Amino acid sequence: MMLIAVSVAMFLYVTASLVLFSPYSLWTKGISAAALLFISLKYVIYKYVGGAFFAPSFPDSVFLLMEALYAAMVLLFLMLLLKDALMLVLWVCRRCFGMSRTFSLPLTPLKAGMSALALVLGIWGAWQAVRVPDIRTVELRLPNLPPALDGFSIVQLTDTHVGPRLKREWLQQVVDRTNSVSPDLVVLTGDHIDGTVEALAEEVAPFAALRAKYGVYGVTGNHECYWGATAWPSLLEKLHVIMLHNEHRVLNVGDDKVVIAGMPDRAERRFGGKGPDINATLHDAPDALRILLAHQPGDAAAYAPHADLLLSGHTHGGLIFFLQPLVARFNNGFVEGMYSVNGMHLYVSPGAGLWSGLSCRIGVPSEITRLVLRAG
Numbered sequence: 001m002m003l004i005a006v007s008v009a010m011f012l013y014v015t016a017s018l019v020l021f022s023p024y025s026l027w028t029k030g031i032s033a034a035a036l037l038f039i040s041l042k043y044v045i046y047k048y049v050g051g052a053f054f055a056p057s058f059p060d061s062v063f064l065l066m067e068a069l070y071a072a073m074v075l076l077f078l079m080l081l082l083k084d085a086l087m088l089v090l091w092v093c094r095r096c097f098g099m100s101r102t103f104s105l106p107l108t109p110l111k112a113g114m115s116a117l118a119l120v121l122g123i124w125g126a127w128q129a130v131r132v133p134d135i136r137t138v139e140l141r142l143p144n145l146p147p148a149l150d151g152f153s154i155v156q157l158t159d160t161h162v163g164p165r166l167k168r169e170w171l172q173q174v175v176d177r178t179n180s181v182s183p184d185l186v187v188l189t190g191d192h193i194d195g196t197v198e199a200l201a202e203e204v205a206p207f208a209a210l211r212a213k214y215g216v217y218g219v220t221g222n223h224e225c226y227w228g229a230t231a232w233p234s235l236l237e238k239l240h241v242i243m244l245h246n247e248h249r250v251l252n253v254g255d256d257k258v259v260i261a262g263m264p265d266r267a268e269r270r271f272g273g274k275g276p277d278i279n280a281t282l283h284d285a286p287d288a289l290r291i292l293l294a295h296q297p298g299d300a301a302a303y304a305p306h307a308d309l310l311l312s313g314h315t316h317g318g319l320i321f322f323l324q325p326l327v328a329r330f331n332n333g334f335v336e337g338m339y340s341v342n343g344m345h346l347y348v349s350p351g352a353g354l355w356s357g358l359s360c361r362i363g364v365p366s367e368i369t370r371l372v373l374r375a376g
Contacts, residue, residue: 003357004043010077011040017080018111039069046356054356055164055194063165063356064126071360072122078322079114125320125360130165132173133352133366135181138338140345142289142308145375146256149289155183155212156369158295158313159351161223162204163194166353172206174352174368179211181370185251186212188241189313189349190221190265190295194356197231208239214251217242217260221295221314222267229271244293246280259285261307262293282306297334297348304342317350321363336364347371
């Protein structure tokens with residue numbers, strides 16, 4: 001409901017700033033306002049026409065067009081906000097400081113240019129959201145890392161959201177790119193899907209082809225809870241993904257040990273599950289390098305005394321660069337990249353797939369994250 005309200009508010013502002021006082025005919029203004037209203041009602045159309053608020057059953061071309069237009073409206077809203085702020089500053093300068101010579105904005109061509117730029121960026125951002133992500137390599141230095149673990153590599157896949165848009169062919173390419181770097185460990189940190197097991201069993205089959213020297217481990221995200229909190233872990237286990245539900249495993253890496261631990265998403269509690277429990281997860285875990293998997297990064301401070309490295313996703317990196325502060329606000333300041341949290345390292349991946357709430361990426365590309373541990 002909040003997303004619908006925000007969308008309508010953006011429609012009203014864009015209409016008032018862009019259309020209402022434009023030098024065009026009433027007919028042109030009416031068509032423009034109607035088009036903006038249609039775009040702003042994206043979530044309503046998804047729910048009542050497409051059958052799902054975030055996973056509508058539309059053809060890909062229709063869905064991507066809707067997402068590109070909606071992203072363009074978001075971008076145009078920001079541009080107009082900046083334009084109107086500048087106009088307010090100029091008005092104050094004239095009224096309060098008696099400035100006789102003031103800078104004048106060519107409003108009609110400026111609005112046309114902003115509209116064209118927003119549309120181009122919206123289309124480009126929608127394409128960025130559905131492309132197969134590149135591999136991003138991040139080196140992480142751990143002061144107490146045993147020398148034998150120097151160079152240990154972990155590939156993190158998160159927020160793939162396999163479903164109505166991103167299907168088997170896309171996932172197979174993601175898996176192939178992951179396998180191409182021969183990781184020591186592969187971890188899946190939630191929101192693997194957007195749909196039921198019955199609808200997507202064939203689409204997620206490429207997960208079974210993931211290869212890593214010490215195995216493939218995963219945890220659930222909030223979307224697994226929405227579409228089957230018990231069904232999805234069971235299917236992923238059949239695809240050779242070891243799902244960690246408030247538990248850990250001990251990996252023998254040469255003469256050293258690595259603890260890989262994972263917890264379900266907190267959304268599980270809304271569906272009758274236990275939710276994350278850090279004490280149960282690491283009960284009797286040996287004193288060794290501890291890698292913790294948790295879909296949402298917001299509780300990182302609570303986990304810091306228990307782990308050396310926390311891998312999370314969920315935020316999609318904020319999707320658009322100017323939205324990052326807002327998304328961080330809802331995740332205790334964490335949105336994308338590496339953080340140090342009370343001595344624990346936290347990496348928040350921007351994810352590999354799309355979120356159909358806003359399928360647009362500008363300045364925040366999707367990624368397959370390859371973390372390489374370094375001593376010292």
